Structure formats: C-alpha cells, structure tokens
Amino acid sequence: MSGKRRAAGPAQSSAPAKKGAATKRPRTRKQRVWRVAKWFLIVGLVCSLVAVGGFIYAYQTTDIPDPNEDFETQTSFVYYSDGQTEVGSYATQNRQSIPLDQMPQNLQDAVVAAENRSFWSDNGIDPKGILRAAFSNAKGNATQGASTITQQYVKILYLTQERSYQRKLKEAILSLKLQREMSKEQILEGYLNTIYFGRGAYGVQAASEAYFAKDAKDLSLRECAVLASVLNNPSSFDPANGKASKESLKERYRYVLGGMADADDVSAEKAEKAARRLPKFPKIQAESRYGGQKGHMLSMVRSELKDLGFDDEQIDGGGLRVTTTFTKKAMDAAAAGAREQRPEGPEFSEKNLHVAVASVEPGTGAVRGFYGGQDYLQSQINWAVTGGMVGSTFKPFAVAAALKEGFSLKDTFDGNSPFYYNEQGTGARVRNEGYGSDGLGTDYGSRVSLLRGTEDSINTVFADLTVSMPDGPEKIMQTAEDLGIPNWNKNQAGYDNLDNSPGLEPVSGIALGSATIAPINMANAYGTIANGGRAAKAHVVQKVVSKSGEVLYQFKQSTKRAVDEDVAADTSYAMQQVVSVGTGTAARALGRPAAGKTGTATNSDDDVASAWFVGYTPQLATAVMYVRGKGQEQLDGWLPEYFGGSYPARTWTDVMGRALEGTEVEYFPEPAYLDGDAPDDGHEPYTPPPKPTKKPKPSKSDKPTKKPDKPTETPDPTDTPTIPDTPPTMPPPTTCDPAVGCPPEQPVPPTPTDPAATVAVPPTPPAARQVAHRTEHRVRRG
Structure with a gap:
C-alpha cells in the first residue's frame, strides 16, 4: 500500500511464536562474570579439599625416619688434574655434642632472635614467616629466613639440600610431627649441636673452639651474638674472610642484639653497649695437614667453588670430589724454583721475603702451578693471589693498545728524561731510571722506537705513547682487561685479588704499572698474547662430582678474541727482544724461545717495593713477584739486587726449566x-743520517812500485782468517731496519760462569732468521 512506511527499528520476525514458549533474555555482563567466578570458586574449593586431604594423608602415612646415616661422613676431596692424585680434603666434620644446660642462655636467646623469633610459640612451621621473608627478600633485605628452627633441624637430619616443592612439603610435614614428639628444648638442643657455623665446625661447642678458642659454656654475650649471626651465612659473616665480611657481620650482629632486647632477653642498655663493637677474635692455628702449599690450594679451590654456587656446608660436608687444574709437576717446579733462587741469609726467610709464582696454560686459562710466598701454616696470605704493584710488566698492554690504534714498533717517541705531561714543561712528569747528567734520569734521545722503548723499559717513551693516543689511558686499560686483567672493584677489599685489580684506573701513568694485580692474572694475560690474542678465563676447578658419581660441574673451555693475531704477534716480538737483548736477558738461560718483561714499582716513599718478571713460551706463561713484609716495604738497599731482570728473571728461568723439562x-x-x-x-721512524763519504784510495799509478826482495810462500799472518777453537756464542748481525731490528733467532744462552755448567741449546728452525745482539749486558730498573 503506497503512502505507508514501517516504523524505524529492528525488523520483526513474521513467523508466529510457538504457543507456550517463553522469550529468552541474553545474560548481562555481570551475570557472565558471576557465572565464571562461581565455577572458579567451585574448582578452587575442590582443589583445596584435595590438597588438604592429600596433606592429611601424607601426614598420617609419613614416619619420622632415622637420621641421615651419611651425615657425619661426607668429607669432600680435592685432586690434581689427573683426577686421581689427592691434593687434600676439607675438614672432617668437627662435631661435639653437649647438653642444653651447658649452652649459655644468651646463646640460646641469640639463636632464637637470629633464626626464628616465634620458636617458642609456633607449631614447627611459620606460614606468616614464610610470607614475611618472601616480601623481605623482594625488598633486598636479609634478616630472617623463611624456615623455622624446627624445619632447619629436620632438613639437616632427615632430608637433602635439594630445592624443590616436594622437599619443602616433606619438611613441613616432618616438622609438624617432630614438634609433637619432642619438646622445644629437645629440638633446640639438637639444632644447636648439628647446625653448621663455618670453619668446619658443626654445633656450638666446635664453633666456640673454632672462633674463640674456648668452651661454649664460657662464651660472653658478644661472642654468643657473633655465633648466632654467622650461622645464617658462615661464608659472608666470617670476619676472617676480609673487611667486607666483617662489615656484613656487624650489621647482622646488631640485628641479633636488637632482637634479644625486643624479646626482653637482655636490657636495651646492655644490648646497645654490646652492639658498639665486636668481640676480639684470637688467632686460630691452622691444621698441620694444610702445611706447605696445600692450604693455599684448598683455599683457592674453595673460593672458586663458592663462586660456582656451592656453599660451605656442601664443600665441607657434601662428599664432593673436585678435580683441579693443578699438576704436581708445575706445583713442585714453582716451589723448587722459588726456594733455589732466593738469596741466602736469615733476613731473607719466607717470613720477610715473599716470592710469588704463578703458571698458567695459554689458550685454556688453567692454573697449572703456583707458589704462595710462604707456608700456609705461617701465613694464610697467598701472594700469587694477593699480588702487588706490577710496574713495567704492564707496558706490553700499552704496546698492544698502541698497535691496535695504528702505531708500529718502528714509530718513535720521546726518550729523554724527564717527560712532562703538559707542553709548558711543568707539573706532572715521568722520569727514566738512572741519574743522568742533571740528576733527572737517563736520556735516550728524542726519537726512540717503541721497540727499543720496550727492550730497555724506557718510562718516558710510554708516557709519550699514552698521551699520543686519543683517550690513551682508557684504551690501555681496556686492552689490559680484554687480555685477562680484571677491573678494579672499589667495594671489594682483602687479600684475594683474583677478580679485582686495586688501583687500575685510566690515569696518564697507567702504562707504568701502579695497579696491584695478582701474579695469576698477569700470567694469564701474557698467556693471551702467547695464544695469538685469544683470551681464556683463569680457573682452578675443572670438574665437581657428587658422592654418587653425578657430575655437578664441568668447566667448558672457550676463548674470546682480545686483540688481533697480528697485534699479538708484534707485541710478542717486542717481548722476545726484551729477552734477547733487553732488560730480561737472564731468561735466555732457559735455552728455548721465550718472551717476557721486567718490572719494578715504588711505594709512596719512592722506594722499590716490588720486583717482577713475567714471561712465556708457547706452552706456558709464568709470573714471578718479589715483595717484602706486608708488600710495601723497601727492596732497594735490602735485596742484593732488586731489578726485575735479576732475582725475578732468574727465578722465572728456574721454574720454567723444571716445568717444561721433557x-x-x-x-x-x-x-x-x-x-x-x-x-x-x-x-x-727514525732514519739515520747518511755516512760521510770516504776519501778515495790513490790509484795504482800514484803508488810507488817496489819489487819484493823475496817471494812469500805463505800469506802474511795478518791476512790469514782466524778460526776460533769453538763457534762464537753470538750469531753475526744481519742488515735490517735500524729502528725495528730483525726477527730473532731462537735465543742462545750466554756462556755459563761455572765451568761445569752446561746449557742445552735447541735446534734452530728452518724459518728462523739471525738477529743482531748487543754485546753489553744491561740490567735496568723497570
């Protein structure tokens, strides 16, 4: 019908609705959400009932087992690289059980304040404590653990160190059952007789003897608070582990005393007074079985194991079998070389003069041998790890950095002394060794090649080199770190510098070696150069196996490119020249190709405080350091010779000869x-001026002729070539670039002063070329 329109709106179905059918309305969003939530609630309730039922079933069917049979017999052993020859073992568990009434009340209260403040009122587990610890750990705090004393006791006696939800569930069940069968006093007594306090001590009696050399019953309030503090983390809180550990202990110590005051175990005034200082720690004599270098070896292995994630309790009582990188041959070589070459006399005993040696395998970073400077029972300081100021042995890192930047060994630098860092000739300056005409060091000329500067260790050459590179100090430091020298962690202190180089910073005199570096790291960095510029991580742990034979750790060999192969080759060549004709000629007595660098460093009083020689062959890199007393005492005027080319170089030669024999x-x-x-x-590069033209010889026509009176049957003796009885010890020079020199022939050792001495000379390879040797024997500082 025209003229009529349908009203606006949705189209209506023309089909008639079924009789009796109700119209179905769509659900609202609120109804849909509620429906989903209802199902979640139902599922959650069912899961909760199942979980509760499962927990009840587990509780009823779980019996308290007998204590771990292996608990007292899991000593860990350490082996040489062959995996069979034993180095030593960590302390057999030192354990002495005493009754609770012989444990001071302050000790009991301190442990409860430290580990489980709700101990006397909880049911063996603390759900609130678990949540509280989770939030505390998330905030970076380290005060109270999630496990109760009962749970810790259960874990020690019945369970393993495995970290899993199944173990935590079993721990909770056993804790609930144990607290129903034992009194709180019995649980606390058992806990205090079994918990690990560090230093190989299990239980408070052993810990009291290990830390304070007294019985537990005689402990003071301060001493009780210390033991309660260290059991939380024996490695981090043992004051014997250095300044950082002592500071961490102080923080934990104050927390424990505060908890005792909050619980009214001691008065606030008494707690505050005790918190002002730690108690005195007596010097504890090390066990005799750690004598010689064994204690140093085990200490190094322990430190690396902890870096790998093993804790002290696993190391001391986990039954580990640890294979190290050490070889008995290299260890014996280091000890014998250090003893053989040190000067004689009581004033030069190991107590006063410390000779540190470290040998590292190029390409792998495996520490094959070391000598810590003295018997472990005399001092626990390992100078192969502690190190000292390296002096001019740092200069090869500057050579490598310069070659990377485009300089060559032929390029020349200022060799006159002193060298001023500013153009006005004032302010900071560098001097060369020697007195010189003006008393300010030896002058070598204004244009000295980098090669000769390395051979003769000329300080001003390296000062000029450093400022001639854009950002020179930064680039030298980065090159050293790439080669294997760790950076300087200013927050770390102590005697272990395997991962720290105190004083290493980008200053203008960086190439002269004021940083303190461990001999192991110096040997490893030189080993990188020997390995064609590819760096490997220095390490002492090769493999760790559990008591059941499971491999828990295996070192994965890898290297990374530190410098280009050509840079490494030229840097190595410069150090070969140091041995052939420079300051390190004493190392030529090794009788095989060698490269190295001498070094000395001075203390704040400008006294020589350390002397070094670091060098390598293609198979082994070794660093030798001489220091006195605490590492900063004067060597010049005390040692008969104090240059790096004297005692250190001779010690290096002795050690390497023994280590490489065969x-x-x-x-x-x-x-x-x-x-x-x-x-x-x-x-x-310096080009020498042309030689003056020689005066021409007169022609034959100008010479008077004279007929000899008598024919000569034999040549005049002056024209007869002289044939020596023995070949010359030095090869004749060849024509080569005066600024660079020639590639070295394999070094020939000097004639021994002892007529009975013999030195083996290796065969000369076909590709070797002759090298010009200087006739004088130079030994200069640095």
Missing part, C-alpha cells in the same frame, strides 16, 4: 710488522 721446544710465529695509520703526527 717437553718439545716450540717456536713463536713471525712478527707481522704492522704499520697502520698512527693517530698522532711526529712519531715517524
């Missing part, structure tokens, strides 16, 4: 003779 002689690669685009002008 091994094949290997040779270094040819130098690359890099000549890049130097970043600074004015360092071109």
